[in-house]
Amino acid sequence: MLALVDESILLPGHGCYLLACVVIPDDGRASIRRRVRRAAVGTHFHWKDERDDARLRMLRVAAEQAVRLIVLACRPIVRRDHERARTQLLTGLLGELAAGTTLDLLIESRQEVNDLKDRKVIAAAVVARQISADLNYAHSGPDQEPLLWLADALAGAGMAHIRGDDRFLARLPADHLTMRTEALRNAASPASRLRR
Numbered sequence: 721m722l723a724l725v726d727e728s729i730l731l732p733g734h735g736c737y738l739l740a741c742v743v744i745p746d747d748g749r750a751s752i753r754r755r756v757r758r759a760a761v762g763t764h765f766h767w768k769d770e771r772d773d774a775r776l777r778m779l780r781v782a783a784e785q786a787v788r789l790i791v792l793a794c795r796p797i798v799r800r801d802h803e804r805a806r807t808q809l810l811t812g813l814l815g816e817l818a819a820g821t822t823l824d825l826l827i828e829s830r831q832e833v834n835d836l837k838d839r840k841v842i843a844a845a846v847v848a849r850q851i852s853a854d855l856n857y858a859h860s861g862p863d864q865e866p867l868l869w870l871a872d873a874l875a876g877a878g879m880a881h882i883r884g885d886d887r888f889l890a891r892l893p894a895d896h897l898t899m900r901t902e903a904l905r906n907a908a909s910p911a912s913r914l915r916r
Contacts (some may be wrong), residue, residue, distance in 0.1 A: 722727065722744050722825075722826060722867070722916065723742070723825045723828040724867050724870055724871040725738075725813065725825065725826065725828065725871055726739075726741070726868060726871035726875045727828070727854075728740065728767075728876060729802065730882065730883070731799065733830060734795060734797075735796060735799070736794065736795035736796070736797060736879065737795070737801075737802055737806060737809065738791065738792070738793040739793075739811060739813055740871050740872075741788070741790040741791075741816075741817070741874035742782055742789055742870040742874050742876075743772055743786060743787045743788045743817075743823065744787065745785075746824075746903075748785060749779050750779060750875070752785045752867065752870075753782045753867055755785065756778070756781055756806050756867060758883045759774070759780070759869075759889055760778070760866070762775045762870065763779055764862065764863060764866075764869075765866070765869040765872065765889075766862070767876030768876070771910055772887075777886070778870065778875050779874075779877060779892060780871060780872055781870065782873060782892065783891060783892050788894055788896055789874055789896050790813060790817075790880070790897075790898045791874060791875070791878035791897070791899040792809045793899075793900075793901040793902070794808060794901070794902055795903070805904055806837075808882070808902075808905055811845060812900075812902075814850055814851050816847045816898065817826070818850055818851045821834070824858075825842075826868065827858070827870050828860070828872070829859040829860055830859075836861040836867075839857065849864055876888070877891075878899065881899070
């Protein structure tokens with residue numbers, strides 16, 4: 721299995737930090753990639769730049785091809801707490817994924833300095849034995865791997881739901897979808913948070 725991860729951030733009002741994960745089967749990567757490219761209007765897809773018809777096409781691919789759809793959100797949150805929220809959500813996502821079958825993890829890159837922060841969270845999860853040391857993970861950009869467009873679409877649908885628009889999330893199969901919103905916990909290191 722391949723787990724594709726992207727984020728969405730809502731700044732105004734009572735902000736929100738959201739991680740979305742789309743899990744697809746290994747044996748379908750090439751055909752799903754072709755479907756994703758066909759669903760996009762041009763040579764790329766980014767939720768905030770798309771019209772609703774393109775958004776719905778990408779969500780249709782996710783609905784038809786994904787084994788699991790996971791949306792984890794942290795709110796209310798202010799900008800200075802984004803990294804703490806990401807650590808909390810990524811730790812929770814790793815816990816969700818550990819219960820499933822063997823998988824590879826592909827996270828949308830946020831530049832090397834921030835990708836290193838994700839790697840530290842993953843390393844702490846390995847030390848805490850929350851996940852296997854054999855986990856294959858990498859960071860990539862959506863221009864290099866169009867499959868990440870699926871995670872972007874799920875993140876957009878999840879954030880739309882949080883803002884009160886359920887048109888998009890309603891298009892996804894409820895039996896494959898996990899959506900959870902939580903408050904930001906007190907500051908602690910990723911390793912200590914994993915041991916609780």
